Amino acid sequence: MSSLLYVLNGPNLNLLGKRQPEIYGRETLADVEAECRREAKAHGLDLRFHQSNREYDLIDWIHEARETACGIVINPAAFTHTSVAILDALNACDFPVIEVHISNIHKREAFRHHSYVSLRADGVIAGCGTQGYTLAIARIARLVRAGNG
Numbered sequence: 001m002s003s004l005l006y007v008l009n010g011p012n013l014n015l016l017g018k019r020q021p022e023i024y025g026r027e028t029l030a031d032v033e034a035e036c037r038r039e040a041k042a043h044g045l046d047l048r049f050h051q052s053n054r055e056y057d058l059i060d061w062i063h064e065a066r067e068t069a070c071g072i073v074i075n076p077a078a079f080t081h082t083s084v085a086i087l088d089a090l091n092a093c094d095f096p097v098i099e100v101h102i103s104n105i106h107k108r109e110a111f112r113h114h115s116y117v118s119l120r121a122d123g124v125i126a127g128c129g130t131q132g133y134t135l136a137i138a139r140i141a142r143l144v145r146a147g148n149g
């Protein structure tokens, strides 16, 4: 059984720490990656951590994960609210998928309340700041251990 976990990040998350810190906080994506690596290691999981501003990169990584991984943590960022293509790619995967949003999308503009990705996600974490990523990794680790990986 694979012990490889993918953590995927969508558009503008490369600006984490600089962009709207009042909403997304001051931690950078490098800080988040370091925390994810610590959490994954604690659960005996290997990690691939990626960010892209391009939808096709995210889709290609989901296809790659489909062949090799035990789960995906994904913050699709703005593609959450627009991308049937990312939903379709995730629907082709058999392992646990947890959707993460740093902010509480339900407390924000109405256009952020709908998520295509939530139609596939096994769990959704929103509004827990960047801690949401490590919570999601712990959840995937549990599901994989329980045999749902």
Ligand code: DQA
Binding pocket: 011, 012, 013, 075, 076, 077, 078, 079, 080, 100, 101, 102, 103, 104, 105, 112
């Ligand atoms: C986000 C929420 C999205 O609505 C937004 O487009 C983002 C980040 C979050 O992590 O809170 O870029 O996914």
